Amino acid sequence: MTQKNQYKLNVNGQTVEVTAEPRELLIYTLREQLNITGPHIGCETSHCGACTVTIDGKSVKSCTMFVAQAEGKEITTIEGLGSPDALHPLQEAFKEHHGLQCGYCTPGMITRASKLLEEIPNPTEEEIRFGMAGNICRCTGYQNIVKSIKAAAAEINAAKEAAQ
Amino acid sequence: MIPASFEYHRPTDMAGVLSILVEHGDDARVMAGGHSLIPMMKLRMADVPHLIDLQDVGGLAGITVGDTITIGAMVTQSDIILHDALADAAPILREASLQIADPQVRYMGTVGGNVANGDPGNDMPGLMQCLDATFTVVGPNGERKIPAREFYEAAYMTGREDDEVMTAVSFAKPVGGHAYEKQKRKIGDYATAAAAVQIVKDGGTCASASIAMTNLSDTPVYSAAAGDALVGTSVDGDAIKAAVSAMLNDIDPVEDNRGPVAFKRHVAGVILARAIERAWSRA
Numbered sequence: 001m002t003q004k005n006q007y008k009l010n011v012n013g014q015t016v017e018v019t020a021e022p023r024e025l026l027i028y029t030l031r032e033q034l035n036i037t038g039p040h041i042g043c044e045t046s047h048c049g050a051c052t053v054t055i056d057g058k059s060v061k062s063c064t065m066f067v068a069q070a071e072g073k074e075i076t077t078i079e080g081l082g083s084p085d086a087l088h089p090l091q092e093a094f095k096e097h098h099g100l101q102c103g104y105c106t107p108g109m110i111t112r113a114s115k116l117l118e119e120i121p122n123p124t125e126e127e128i129r130f131g132m133a134g135n136i137c138r139c140t141g142y143q144n145i146v147k148s149i150k151a152a153a154a155e156i157n158a159a160k161e162a163a164q
Numbered sequence: 165m166i167p168a169s170f171e172y173h174r175p176t177d178m179a180g181v182l183s184i185l186v187e188h189g190d191d192a193r194v195m196a197g198g199h200s201l202i203p204m205m206k207l208r209m210a211d212v213p214h215l216i217d218l219q220d221v222g223g224l225a226g227i228t229v230g231d232t233i234t235i236g237a238m239v240t241q242s243d244i245i246l247h248d249a250l251a252d253a254a255p256i257l258r259e260a261s262l263q264i265a266d267p268q269v270r271y272m273g274t275v276g277g278n279v280a281n282g283d284p285g286n287d288m289p290g291l292m293q294c295l296d297a298t299f300t301v302v303g304p305n306g307e308r309k310i311p312a313r314e315f316y317e318a319a320y321m322t323g324r325e326d327d328e329v330m331t332a333v334s335f336a337k338p339v340g341g342h343a344y345e346k347q348k349r350k351i352g353d354y355a356t357a358a359a360a361v362q363i364v365k366d367g368g369t370c371a372s373a374s375i376a377m378t379n380l381s382d383t384p385v386y387s388a389a390a391g392d393a394l395v396g397t398s399v400d401g402d403a404i405k406a407a408v409s410a411m412l413n414d415i416d417p418v419e420d421n422r423g424p425v426a427f428k429r430h431v432a433g434v435i436l437a438r439a440i441e442r443a444w445s446r447a
Contacts, residue, residue: 005172021169022171023166023168023170023205025165025166045203045206046269047352058242060272061269064199064202064203065198066172068174069219112268134266134267134351
């Protein structure tokens, strides 16, 4: 067995230190060591996107990154986007527009969508579908997910305008 | 899915990378974005006792656009898509990159990994053959340049030695019309068939054409004969048929879960015809 090492990560604004073998996949570090259970393990083969987190401004499938690679990185999970008392506009929109059924894919969907809306603040339906193509939902058929993301974009843009 | 144990190295310069490669021989492998290698390690189809992460090695992530275009090995597909000057100079790169995998994978997947891996399913190798690109590798004995059209020997077997690292791809700024056409079963899948085409038009006739195919042999296939079939023609239906039939002589697909050989040959023909038509319309 390889020796365990110390790794320093920044997760949702907090610096944390974990002890792990370098081969530990980041999703396991998050879920099992840090008890951050928002990112889910869906397929574990880089296909489904349920484990999506944001790392240094990129949407990343955390089942396809070793904890050693993540050392020194800033990681945002669904837990870093909103709280039960103050939902993120995407969380509010998914609730409002029935953007989920079983909810298993939802943390990955919302985390990915948050990055998509940073890159394209007012996306068309086509841009949403293309930008969300790395996240799979087995319940909804995507229609309400697209609707939710559109609604969240409008909400975020309106809030930005009001602030100006 | 837990890969076998390995020792993790994150050197900060190429000298550090090369010294680990020399010390551990084929027990060591370099990793760029890791989105080909990590899945293979998870499946335990790749055993990498010494994993060398290239993320802290500087100088590998640049894009230079001029008469010659150079792209560092650590440039990601996402970087390519977002680079407007590159898209103006060589639009086929953005068109192809948008068809690779999915958004999350494109943030991580690199040009260097895609061309160096030698996986017949990767899109960049065929694209680089179409563009007549040159690959730069560096090893303990210095730097070496290898033409993309001579780089691929068999699946996962390339002209790069075990102790060499891919550092950049470069090619002359392409001229004429372009198309990257890909048939895949779903987002994230490798191509059932894909075609990279660049065509130069002179008046109403084709002055030159470069054609390469992806995932239809154990290597990418640059089909000089398919390009030649278009030269001097008005790229009408007959010329396209001739190019497709020349291409079909050069590919050698095998049956797998994407379909039997006859189906793949059929798809290859359809995809190439579409790519030629689109490239010609833009030439």
